[in-house]
Amino acid sequence: xxxxxxADVRLTTYNKRVYEPSDDSFALxxxxxxxxxxxxxxxxxVEVGCGSGYxxxxxxxxxxxxxxxxxxxxxxxxxAALQATQETxxxxxxxxxxxxxxxxxxxFLPGFEHKVDLLIFxxxxxxxxxxxxxxxxxxxxxxxxxxxxxxxxxxxxxxxDILSPEGFLYMVTVMDNNPAEILQLLAEDGIExxxxxxxxxxxxxxxxxxxWRI
Amino acid sequence: xxxxxxxxxxxxIKGVKNGYPFKIDPVKIEEMDADYDPDFLRHxxxxxxxxxxxxxxxxxxxxNLPEEVTESMLQNDEEFLRHFHHAxxxxxxxxxxxxxxxxxxxxxxxKGVPNLLLxxxxx
Numbered sequence: 001x002x003x004x005x006x007a008d009v010r011l012t013t014y015n016k017r018v019y020e021p022s023d024d025s026f027a028l029x030x031x032x033x034x035x036x037x038x039x040x041x042x043x044x045x046v047e048v049g050c051g052s053g054y055x056x057x058x059x060x061x062x063x064x065x066x067x068x069x070x071x072x073x074x075x076x077x078x079x080a081a082l083q084a085t086q087e088t089x090x091x092x093x094x095x096x097x098x099x100x101x102x103x104x105x106x107x108f109l110p111g112f113e114h115k116v117d118l119l120i121f122x123x124x125x126x127x128x129x130x131x132x133x134x135x136x137x138x139x140x141x142x143x144x145x146x147x148x149x150x151x152x153x154x155x156x157x158x159x160x161d162i163l164s165p166e167g168f169l170y171m172v173t174v175m176d177n178n179p180a181e182i183l184q185l186l187a188e189d190g191i192e193x194x195x196x197x198x199x200x201x202x203x204x205x206x207x208x209x210x211x212w213r214i
Numbered sequence: 215x216x217x218x219x220x221x222x223x224x225x226x227i228k229g230v231k232n233g234y235p236f237k238i239d240p241v242k243i244e245e246m247d248a249d250y251d252p253d254f255l256r257h258x259x260x261x262x263x264x265x266x267x268x269x270x271x272x273x274x275x276x277x278n279l280p281e282e283v284t285e286s287m288l289q290n291d292e293e294f295l296r297h298f299h300h301a302x303x304x305x306x307x308x309x310x311x312x313x314x315x316x317x318x319x320x321x322x323x324x325k326g327v328p329n330l331l332l333x334x335x336x337x
Contacts, residue, residue, distance in 0.1 A: 107330040
């Protein structure tokens with residue numbers, strides 16, 4: 001079998017206002033590559049914080065290669081990121097993705113309650129002083145506050161509300177975020193999960209989580 | 215933005231109780247060909263609010279969706295499925311606004327992207 005074609009970095013838009021696809025993005029896409037798409041065929045996919053669009057574009061291409069027709073929605077708080085994602089999608093001739101400008105999952109609740117089969121999140125996970133969180137430049141793409149958990153912890157309580165009964169969450173973390181504790185918090189909401197990919201990158205110990213409803 | 219996305223969005227301003235569905239105020243509508251896949255339509259149908267889709271489709275220029283949908287229509291009514299497909303996936307709200315049915319708050323749609331960010335006093 002030929003290797004699956006994900007998004008091409010050369011066709012991906014990024015700039016000084018939009019985070020460049022990096023080790024964390026590649027690890028997340030590699031984790032998606034290991035997913036068994038045919039157990040439950042996702043029909044509705046949401047990526048929160050789409051940035052350059054590299055990940056949602058890769059997901060859309062994977063779905064297509066597996067013969068799965070799905071509707072995808074990508075959101076970001078940054079209009080520059082959404083414009084970049086739009087350009088990345090056009091460059092890859094991907095048309096099944098709608099874009100929404102919003103803050104984390106707030107635009108999707110209650111409307112998407114228990115409807116999302118595949119939820120993808122590459123959060124701002126880098127530990128920073130909490131003051132960094134109020135910046136509105138590209139720092140917003142990575143600044144995660146104390147332990148890199150401030151944005152992640154706003155996101156986690158909504159996962160149980162948005163995942164469909166067959167839904168999966170794929171999410172980037174690093175060891176600084178304490179992924180074991182994140183999995184514990186999700187378990188308290190009836191969401192089971194595990195680390196599906198470990199990778200050492202520049203000064204980061206990446207841990208990609210895959211979670212599902214029990 | 216396709217009407218499939220519209221069908222699942224609601225106004226999330228704090229305190230709003232009847233923020234669904236958004237009214238559509240279209241300025242520019244585009245039509246895009248999408249691959250016709252009745253199997254997808256059958257799978258996505260149970261997650262849709264049909265009256266909201268029907269009303270949105272009328273505003274967007276597809277007046278042929280019926281009030282009621284039956285299982286046999288979903289299985290083998292080709293004409294119905296074609297209209298359903300067109301409304302759900304081929305009509306794009308490119309410019310305009312989504313309007314909260316309770317407060318009248320307008321969320322602008324620009325280049326096909328709705329801006330659903332809230333103001334500080336709405337969170």
